[in-house]
Amino acid sequence: xxQGYINEILAGNLARFSYFVETYKxxxxxxxxxxxxxxxxxxxxxxxxxxxxxxxxxxxxxxxKFSTWFYKIFVNTALTKIRKIKLPTGELExxxxxxxxxxxxxxxxxxxxKDEQQKFINTALDTMSIEDRLLLTLYYLGEKTIEEISxxxxxxxxxxxxxxxRARKKMFCALENHLKTEIHSLL
Numbered sequence: 001x002x003q004g005y006i007n008e009i010l011a012g013n014l015a016r017f018s019y020f021v022e023t024y025k026x027x028x029x030x031x032x033x034x035x036x037x038x039x040x041x042x043x044x045x046x047x048x049x050x051x052x053x054x055x056x057x058x059x060x061x062x063x064x065k066f067s068t069w070f071y072k073i074f075v076n077t078a079l080t081k082i083r084k085i086k087l088p089t090g091e092l093e094x095x096x097x098x099x100x101x102x103x104x105x106x107x108x109x110x111x112x113x114k115d116e117q118q119k120f121i122n123t124a125l126d127t128m129s130i131e132d133r134l135l136l137t138l139y140y141l142g143e144k145t146i147e148e149i150s151x152x153x154x155x156x157x158x159x160x161x162x163x164x165x166r167a168r169k170k171m172f173c174a175l176e177n178h179l180k181t182e183i184h185s186l187l
Contacts, residue, residue, distance in 0.1 A: 002066045009057060017054055024067065025050075027142050028074055034125060034133040035078040045081050049074040065148070072152045075134065082130060124174035132167040139164055 008016045028049060032042035052073050060069055125133050138144045138152065146164075150157045 003062065006057060006060065006062075006066070009054075017057075020053070020066070020070070021050055024070055028071075030141055031071070031074065031134065031137050032078050034137045035075075035082055035130050037126070041081060045074075045078045048081075049077040052077060064151075068144075068148045068151045071138070071142070071144070071148075075152050078134075079130070120175055120178055121171075123178050124171050127174045128167065128170055131163065132170060135160065135164055136167050136171065 002020075005016045005019050025046065028046045029042055032045040032049075033039065036042050036045060049070075053070050056073070060066065125136070128136075134153070135149065138149050139146075144152070146157045146160050149155070149160050153160070155163070
């Protein structure tokens with residue numbers, strides 16, 4: 001189906017590109033927001049990435065998956081933006097994450113209401129590095145496979161598995177620390 005839209009766009013039917021914008025805009029914005037940390041920059045990144053994808057559509061390899069190709073452009077655009085504005089990012093220490101138990105993360109998630117859960121997840125993600133936020137967002141929100149994330153980011157599949165494992169541990173520690181603070185403030 002996407003190949004048909006691509007053929008039509010390349011043949012001059014520019015309006016067909018709206019299909020790609022509608023299909024990918026929500027995840028694209030979410031990823032950009034996770035990388036940049038603010039709405040304005042995320043919107044700018046999303047717009048720039050769609051323009052770049054449109055301008056480079058003629059270079060798209062037909063044997064590749066469009067979504068993987070697009071997200072690679074998108075991630076590169078977002079990372080370029082973040083380098084330009086040099087946003088500070090908080091990084092949790094590896095040592096803090098070293099003792100985390102991944103099974104406890106699932107228990108913590110199930111104990112929280114959906115709205116509260118999202119608030120705590122966003123707070124935890126804000127303390128993590130850009131790379132960790134990106135990998136977690138692509139894997140869980142974008143439901144991308146390890147291989148697709150590898151193509152998008154240029155990181156080897158083995159490295160992605162390791163980095164995702166570490167990022168989940170960091171997420172657990174951040175959630176645990178934040179929840180402890182919340183509990184103490186209530187008491």
